[in-house]
Amino acid sequence: MKIEEYIKSLPDNIISGDDVQLPEHSFRNIFEFLELDENDIFYHLGCGDGKGIFIARNEFHVKKAVGIDNDTKKIQQANDYGKKIKLDRWEFFCEDILTAKMDDATVILFWFTDNDLIENMMKKFKDLPDGCRIITLWGPLPQCLPSKVEFPYIVNQVPFKTANLKEQLLEIFDAKCIDFVNAWEYAERYTKAISSSDIENNRFLTILQSLVIWINAKNLGIACGNEIPIPIKNYMGILKTFFNIEVEHLLK
Numbered sequence: 001m002k003i004e005e006y007i008k009s010l011p012d013n014i015i016s017g018d019d020v021q022l023p024e025h026s027f028r029n030i031f032e033f034l035e036l037d038e039n040d041i042f043y044h045l046g047c048g049d050g051k052g053i054f055i056a057r058n059e060f061h062v063k064k065a066v067g068i069d070n071d072t073k074k075i076q077q078a079n080d081y082g083k084k085i086k087l088d089r090w091e092f093f094c095e096d097i098l099t100a101k102m103d104d105a106t107v108i109l110f111w112f113t114d115n116d117l118i119e120n121m122m123k124k125f126k127d128l129p130d131g132c133r134i135i136t137l138w139g140p141l142p143q144c145l146p147s148k149v150e151f152p153y154i155v156n157q158v159p160f161k162t163a164n165l166k167e168q169l170l171e172i173f174d175a176k177c178i179d180f181v182n183a184w185e186y187a188e189r190y191t192k193a194i195s196s197s198d199i200e201n202n203r204f205l206t207i208l209q210s211l212v213i214w215i216n217a218k219n220l221g222i223a224c225g226n227e228i229p230i231p232i233k234n235y236m237g238i239l240k241t242f243f244n245i246e247v248e249h250l251l252k
């Protein structure tokens, strides 16, 4: 089956990202990378159970931390947790991020994959005050040249500098071209950043992600060399033979 069909067969709540929550270690890595401090007003869009908000306030002492999510149960859970601990200057809003107010933010965590939603949020992000940093995972905001990268964490700073896909990829990978080793290393970093300690599934995810990275690079003309590297061929073969997943058709 084609990889698209395989993805369609996975549970909706996972593929939509709605039931995906960043692990606590990721929040800490993100906040260290951002050098979050007491001068920051931090917003987490799609904050889920609000763990990121409490870590930002408690451990990084931001001036204020605000979580926004359109799921009432998650916001209820976040508020309940917040009331139990001795901490102030946090707020949760049960709201669509498209209509939510965030113009006092200095840092925004935005991990969404829905293209329409991202495009709509861009209009809002562009109007934020200069210097505001929007952190995304895996890829930058559309047409934005990242201002700082520690893959998979990417800072997009207002006012945005524009870049095409090729320029974005080269900036993220900090390389002139992408080979199998780059693709594998970056795929592994992403897997580690977002996952729990389910090592078997992690390896499977890393294989899929590295093939996707390399194929995208090839299609954009920035893969190193003209041939398909042997490890890429091998992993394509393993996916097809042992998992019945086909990715070769993605190559243009």
Ligand SMILES: C[S@@+](CC[C@H](N)C(=O)[O-])C[C@H]1O[C@@H](n2cnc3c(N)ncnc32)[C@H](O)[C@@H]1O
Binding pocket: 016, 017, 018, 019, 020, 021, 045, 046, 047, 048, 049, 068, 069, 070, 071, 074, 095, 096, 097, 098, 111, 112, 113, 114, 117
């Ligand atoms: C990691 S975020 C990303 C989900 C997103 N659907 C995506 O494209 O990847 C997950 C959280 O965002 C929340 N969420 C999804 N869409 C939202 C929206 N339009 N406004 C506010 N929260 C939203 C979900 O309830 C969930 O807690």
